[in-house]
Amino acid sequence: MSAASRDPGAAAAPSFASVILPLAALNMLNQASRALVAVIGPLLALEFGLSASELGMLAAAFFASYALTQLPVGLALDLFGSRRVQAVLALVAGAGFALSAAAEAAWLLAAGRFVTGIGVAAGFMAMIKTATEWYPRHRVAAVTGTGVFLGAAGGLLATLPAQWLVPLLGWRGLFGLLAAAALAVALWIRLVVPEAPPGAPPRRRRRPLGAEVAEFGRIFAHPAFLRLVPAVALMTGLTFTYQGLWAGPWLRDVGGLGEEARAGVLFCFALGLMAGSLLNSRLASALQRRGADPMLVPWCGMAAMVALQLALALAAPRDPLLVTLLWTAFAYVSATGPASYAAVGHHFPSDLAGRVATAINATMLVLVFVLQGAIGAILDLWPRTAAGGWAPAGYAWALLLTAGLQAASALWLALGPRPGAAEETGSGTG
Numbered sequence: 537m538s539a540a541s542r543d544p545g546a547a548a549a550p551s552f553a554s555v556i557l558p559l560a561a562l563n564m565l566n567q568a569s570r571a572l573v574a575v576i577g578p579l580l581a582l583e584f585g586l587s588a589s590e591l592g593m594l595a596a597a598f599f600a601s602y603a604l605t606q607l608p609v610g611l612a613l614d615l616f617g618s619r620r621v622q623a624v625l626a627l628v629a630g631a632g633f634a635l636s637a638a639a640e641a642a643w644l645l646a647a648g649r650f651v652t653g654i655g656v657a658a659g660f661m662a663m664i665k666t667a668t669e670w671y672p673r674h675r676v677a678a679v680t681g682t683g684v685f686l687g688a689a690g691g692l693l694a695t696l697p698a699q700w701l702v703p704l705l706g707w708r709g710l711f712g713l714l715a716a717a718a719l720a721v722a723l724w725i726r727l728v729v730p731e732a733p734p735g736a737p738p739r740r741r742r743r744p745l746g747a748e749v750a751e752f753g754r755i756f757a758h759p760a761f762l763r764l765v766p767a768v769a770l771m772t773g774l775t776f777t778y779q780g781l782w783a784g785p786w787l788r789d790v791g792g793l794g795e796e797a798r799a800g801v802l803f804c805f806a807l808g809l810m811a812g813s814l815l816n817s818r819l820a821s822a823l824q825r826r827g828a829d830p831m832l833v834p835w836c837g838m839a840a841m842v843a844l845q846l847a848l849a850l851a852a853p854r855d856p857l858l859v860t861l862l863w864t865a866f867a868y869v870s871a872t873g874p875a876s877y878a879a880v881g882h883h884f885p886s887d888l889a890g891r892v893a894t895a896i897n898a899t900m901l902v903l904v905f906v907l908q909g910a911i912g913a914i915l916d917l918w919p920r921t922a923a924g925g926w927a928p929a930g931y932a933w934a935l936l937l938t939a940g941l942q943a944a945s946a947l948w949l950a951l952g953p954r955p956g957a958a959e960e961t962g963s964g965t966g
Contacts, residue, residue, distance in 0.1 A: 552679070552682070554728050554729065554730060555666055555670055555729065555730065556663055556666060556667065556679060556680075556682070556683045557683070557686065558622075558721070558724045558725045558728050558729050559618060559622055559659070559662050559663050559666060559683065559725065559729065560663065560683040560684070560686040560687040561686075561687070561721045561724060561725075562622055562625070562626050562629070562656065562659050562662075562687075562718075562721050562725065563656075563659035563660055563663065563683065563684065563687030563690070564686070564687045564688075564689055564690035564693075565626075565629060565656055565659075565690055565714060565717060565718055565721065566656035566659040566660070566687070566690065567687055567688050567689075567690035567691040567694070567806075567809075568690030568691065568693055568694040568714060569598065569629075569633075569652055569656060569690075569694075569714065570598070570691070570694075570776065570779060570780040571690070571691040571694035571695060571779055571780070571802065571806060572694040572698055572710060572714075573594075573595050573598075573780060573781055574694075574779060574780060574781055574782075574783055574784035574802055575694060575695060575698050575699055575702075575784060575798075575799055575802060576698070576702065576707040576710070577591055577595070577781060577784050577785065578784070578785070578788065578795075579702070579707055580594065580645070580707070584641070584642040584645070586642065587912075587916060588785075588912040588915040588916050588926055589909065589912040589913055589916050590642070590912075591781070591912065592781060592782075592908045592909050592911065592912030592913075593646075593908075593909060593912070594642065594645065594646050594649065595649075595780055595781040595908055596904070596905045596908045596909055597646040597647075597649045597650045597653070598649040598650065598652060598653040598780075599653060599776065599780070599901050599904045599905050599908070600650065600653065600901075600905050601649075601650040601651070601652075601653030601654045601657070602653035602654070602656070602657050602897075602901050603897075603898050603901030603902050603904075603905060605653070605654045605657035605658075606657060606661075606894040606895070606897045606898035606901065607752055607891070607894055607895065607898055609621065609625070609657050609658040609661070609890075609894055610658075610661060610752075610890045610891040610892075610893065610894025610895065611748060611749065611752075611890070611891060612658075612890075613658060613661065613662060613665045613889075613890030613891075613894070614665070614748070614887060614888065614889070614890040614891055615748065617731060617732060618658075618662040618663075618665055618666045618729065619725060619726070619729040619730070619731055621658060621662065622658060622659075622662050622725050622729070623722050623725045623726040623729075624722075625654070625655045625656070625657065625658055626655065626718050626719075626721045626722035626725060627655070627718070627719070627722045628651065628654050628655035629651075629652055629654075629655025629656050629714075629718040630655070630714075630715045630716075630718030630719045630722070631651055631655070631715075632648050632649065632650070632651030632652030632653070632654070632655050633648070633652055633711045633712070633714040633715035633718060634648075634711070634712070634715040635647060635648035635651055636648030636649060636652065636708075636711040637708045637709070637711035637712045637715060638708070648711070655718065658894070659687065660680075660684065660687075660873065660877075660893070660897070661890060661893035661894050661897055662890075663680050663683040663684070663687075664676070664680050664874075664877055664878070664881065664889060664890075664893040665889045665890040665893060666729075667679045667680045667683075668881065668886050668889040669732070669733055669886065669889070670733050673882065674821055674824050674825045675821060676821075676874075676878045676881070677817045677818075677820045677821045677824070677830075677874045677875045677878040677879075678817050678818045678820075678821035678822075678874075680817065680874040680877075680878065681813050681814055681816065681817020681818060681820075681821075681874035681875070682814060682817070682818075684813040684814075684817070684871075684873065684874055685810050685811075685813045685814035688806060688809045688810040688813055689810065691779065691805075691806035691809060691810070692803060692806040692807065692810070694802075694806075695799050695800075695802040695803035695805075695806055696799045696800060696802075696803045698710055698799070699795060699796065699799035751888055751891055752891060752895060755884065755888065755891060755892055755895050756895060758883065758884070760880065760883035761880065761883070761892075761895070761896075763948070763949060764831065764876070764879065764880050764949065765880060765895075765896055765899055766899075766945045766948050766949070767834070767838060767876075767942075767945040767946055767948065767949040768834065768873075768876040768877065768879075768880060768896060768900075769896060769899045769900035769903055770900075770903060770941060770942055770945045771834065771837060771838060771841065771870055771872060771873070771876065771942070772870070772873045772876075772900050773900045773901070773903040773904045773907060774841065774845075774870060774907070774938055774942065775809070775867065775870040775871070776900070776901075776904045777904055777907045777908055777911070777938070778866070779802070779805055779806075779809070779867070780904070780908070781908055782908070782911050782931075782934070783801075783802060783805060783863060784798055784802065785915075785925065785926060786848075786931050787801055787802075787859065787863075788925055789921065789923075789925035789926050789927070789928060789931065790852050790854070790928045790931050791853070791854055791856070791859045792854050793856065793859070797856060800860070801856075801859060801860050801863055801864075804860050804863065804864040804867075805863050805864060805866075805867045806867070807864065807867075808863075808864040808865065808866070808867030808868040808871070809867045809868070809870075809871045810871075811868055811871075812837075812867060812868040812869065812870065812871025812872070813871045813873070813874060816833050816837065816868075816871055816872050816874075816875055817872075817874040817875050819833055819875075820832070820833040820834075820872070820874075820875035820878075820879075821875075830875065830878065830879035830882060831875075831876065831879045831949075833872055833875050834872040834875055834876040834879065835946075835949075836869075837869040837870060837871075837872040838942060838945075838946050838949075839946070840865070840869035841866065841869055841870055841939075841942060842939050842942050842943050842946075844862055844865055844866045844869070845866070845935045845936075845938055845939035845942070846935075846936075846939055847862060848862055848863075848866075848935050849931075849932045849933075849935035849936050849939065850932070852928055852931075852932065877893055877896055880892060880896055881893065907938065910934075910937070911934040911937075911938075914930050914933055914934045914937070915927070915930040915931070915934065916930075917930060918930045
């Protein structure tokens with residue numbers, strides 16, 4: 537079966553509450569884990585005496601394991617299905633949260649973050665895989681976007697609510713709550729998510745494992761992957777980079793905001809991600825159904841992101857309302873992951889959906905690992921301020937760097953290799 541002909545789930549009437557919602561709950565823990573460090577990052581830096589580079593590397597430990605796990609997880613999703621894979625990984629995430637809560641040294645906290653990254657590694661990709669199996673192709677972006685919208689509530693909980701709980705529970709208590717939630721989600725997935733759509737063949741490896749793994753080489757070499765993924769990965773990667781760490785310090789050192797105000801802006805950032813995930817994906821599905829290019833909405837998001845990064849770098853705004861609007865807009869226009877991932881997936885058969893999604897994510901997370909460390913290195917080029925923060929000039933240069941990289945990725949998207957007629961139908965076993 538080719539990518540062009542597949543229309544999975546067209547005859548089925550899947551329940552979103554049983555097929556996608558429990559998987560979205562694990563993605564909620566993923567979002568909460570990423571956003572939490574932006575809120576408690578200054579506390580961690582003070583408690584463990586971390587420099588900007590060290591704090592960046594601490595945050596990057598999560599994304600390092602997340603990235604290293606992507607390809608094995610993608611293969612597991614294709615071979616064993618989202619239900620079994622995600623129930624196990626939720627338990628792993630719980631262990632990572634518990635280790636983080638108990639950490640008495642920076643390296644132990646980094647180890648906990650590393651384990652957590654493994655546990656939440658398939659959150660978004662499992663929804664893409666499952667939506668591809670259960671829904672018609674033109675609905676994949678909208679259904680997945682709704683799941684991401686719900687999962688993004690974790691990003692909200694890790695902002696103002698987390699800031700309110702810090703005086704009561706401390707940052708260790710917050711990690712403890714996440715550990716308990718991960719155990720509950722593992723049970724929910726195991727009991728509720730169905731194994732496969734009605735009439736689907738039983739999940740089993742039909743070819744040697746080496747042949748299944750070799751499909752990754754064909755995915756990475758596919759002209760559609762080579763052309764689309766740099767831009768797609770950088771869009772999502774910049775969201776991870778700023779929401780996951782550097783937006784919080786920017787709000788303190790450039791925006792001049794206190795703890796409560798910073799948490800409020802990050803709360804709005806998470807709201808922007810939620811709204812963008814829902815509305816951008818639905819718009820992309822509606823336009824695609826009418827024959828539009830699946831990458832049209834991501835194209836518009838890229839252009840807006842570049843403009844917003846330039847505004848933040850060159851204007852260095854300090855008005856709280858303007859700062860909130862700019863970062864919320866950045867989050868909204870960057871939230872095209874469901875649409876852009878689905879657009880790449882259209883070039884491949886459905887039995888590779890897990891591997892295609894995780895190949896994109898692996899590429900994106902390598903970028904996040906590099907960018908978080910690189911921004912920290914740029915900030916360390918200037919002396920620390922009297923308040924212990926980093927110089928606004930460093931943030932400006934970091935934003936100019938990421939805006940330039942995104943403009944270059946858009947140029948590659950326009951000029952990069954395009955698949956021929958035979959390649960448009962995808963490769964793989966189908």
